[in-house]
Amino acid sequence: MKASAFSYARASSVGNALELLVVHGENAKVLSGGQSLMPAMNLRLISPEMIVDIGRLAELRGIAVTEDVVRIGALTRHADLARSPEIAAHAPLLTQAVGHVAHPAIRNRGTIGGSLAHADPASELPACMVALGATIVVGGPHGERRIAAADFFTGIYQTALTAQELLTAVELPVLPKESAHFFDEFARRHGDYAMVGLAAQAIVRGEVLADFRPVFFAVGDRPVLARAASGLLNRPVTPALLSDALAELAAELEPEGDQQASVSMRRHLAKLLLVRCVAALLGRPGLAAGASG
């Protein structure tokens, strides 16, 4: 199938893109890498009347590190994230996660801004943003807005963006010393969307988790920061404590079943990922064997 007829405008600057979005509002769609937008249009899941192509706006591309922030332009491609020494040094969670996003051809064109604006609940990068405590930077007709990643994702393919706004960048706080991360997902094949995944950022002090942000994806309508983690903070994690956290996790997750995995399978895989995560962060592989969930 081919997309319905549409008008096309290549934005010459961020300001020009915003002007076009103000004029065309709900009838317009922003085009970045096109890896989600074009398939959706070709399948006629959506039929925007106007495409605003921001793909050549160099001002939206690139990674910059200051004393306390890593700023990533919205048009930075998945492949650029994967090979960036700055990201490897300051947000290794992202380096690891991006290798699970689709396939090389898609990673060569798909962008971080497109992935976050698309807000697929099975996507890796939105969960990473919540785990990393990122700020999403948005340009609009009334200037710039800055939105905490935890508030940005509002439902399946839904975000806090309005039709007249453009995601321009994300900012990650530079991680404190003793930071550790974990990423893993279950997918039918490498590169497929996850059945269940977990992106976690932590501070490990001695033998305890001083901070822990485990964010699950593909188990709800948006990334889920598990409340179950709070019981594991600032004390030695015993198998019994971990079992309690697993029971709490199963109660708080509300996954949907589909052709990939049933509800109970998703809950089971999420528990498995939490056990692996805590065992890996604390360097205690034996913990996985002791916990029952």
Ligand SMILES: Cc1cc2nc3c(=O)[nH]c(=O)nc-3n(C[C@H](O)[C@H](O)[C@H](O)COP(=O)(O)OP(=O)(O)OC[C@H]3O[C@@H](n4cnc5c(N)ncnc54)[C@H](O)[C@@H]3O)c2cc1C
């Ligand atoms: C076969 C296949 C497998 C895939 N597997 C995965 C996977 O495993 N994990 C995963 O996370 N993704 C996966 N994807 C999606 C892919 O990663 C896309 O690259 C990404 O979701 C969107 O980035 P993009 O730059 O191509 O955005 P586009 O397709 O250009 O845009 C996506 C949406 O975001 C909007 N948008 C884009 N940029 C902006 C902006 N700056 N401001 C406001 N709105 C904007 C568009 O209007 C559109 O609605 C897969 C895609 C395909 C085709």
